[in-house]
Amino acid sequence: MFLKLAILAVALGLDVWAVSAAVGVARPDPSHSLRLALLFATAEIAMMLGGYAVGQGVGHLLGQFAAYVGFALLALIGLLMMFQADAPRRLSLAGGAGIALTALSISLDSLGVGFALPAAGVSMPALVATVAVSTVSSTFMGLALGARLGKRYGSVTEVIAGALLVILAVVFALERWHGGRL
Numbered sequence: 001m002f003l004k005l006a007i008l009a010v011a012l013g014l015d016v017w018a019v020s021a022a023v024g025v026a027r028p029d030p031s032h033s034l035r036l037a038l039l040f041a042t043a044e045i046a047m048m049l050g051g052y053a054v055g056q057g058v059g060h061l062l063g064q065f066a067a068y069v070g071f072a073l074l075a076l077i078g079l080l081m082m083f084q085a086d087a088p089r090r091l092s093l094a095g096g097a098g099i100a101l102t103a104l105s106i107s108l109d110s111l112g113v114g115f116a117l118p119a120a121g122v123s124m125p126a127l128v129a130t131v132a133v134s135t136v137s138s139t140f141m142g143l144a145l146g147a148r149l150g151k152r153y154g155s156v157t158e159v160i161a162g163a164l165l166v167i168l169a170v171v172f173a174l175e176r177w178h179g180g181r182l
Contacts, residue, residue: 004122005122005126005127005130006130008113008122008127008130008131009130009131009133009134010134011113012044012110012113012131012134012135013134013135013137013138014138015106015168015172016040016044016106016135016138016139016142017138017139017141017142018142018164018168019102019105019106019142020036020040020138020139020140020141020142020143020146021142021143021145021146021149022078022142022146022162022164023036023099023102023142023143023146024142024143024144024145024146024147024149024150025146025147025149025150026146026150027146027147027150027151028143033139033140033143036099036139036143037135037136037139037140037143038136039099039100039103040103040106040107040135040136040139041131041132041135041136041139042103043103043104043106043107043110044106044107044110044131044132044135045110045128045131045132045135046107047107047108047110047111047114048110048111048113048114048127048128048131049114049124049128050111050114051110051111051113051114052114052124053114054114068173068176069108071105071169071170071172071173071176072169075166075169075170076101078162078163078164078166078167078168078169079162079166080098080162082159082162082163082166083162110131
């Protein structure tokens, strides 16, 4: 069971880490960073539990659709970051609608994970604790990396980070479309 938990935690934590690095470019203050980590963890866990509640039946179809919605949201956030790198912030990634969309985009994969949990034989309390810890730690690691890059390279880093989010969204969508193989 430990191996299953570790694999799920790493898989769910990688997109959180990547998005957090992109958000970290804006160098949010420590209180925003903590709220971001808690929001990401809450979103991941809530989606996973929601997916678990729905189960595998209708959930499989919904999971496929939800994944593509998540990829589209991730790409939209990346595009907004690219086009607003030098502009005054209209979409704040430190709070409000921007961060809510970000949390939604990265947690939709957890919805799909939740659909498969009834058949996976994983302890729900252990999984929730593992995902909470891995999501919070992935968020802080990503924010730290993004802040260093943002401080050193300025707004060009936001354009690059936005482009990376768009590329990640396209790669994730293509990978899902091709059954996990690219």
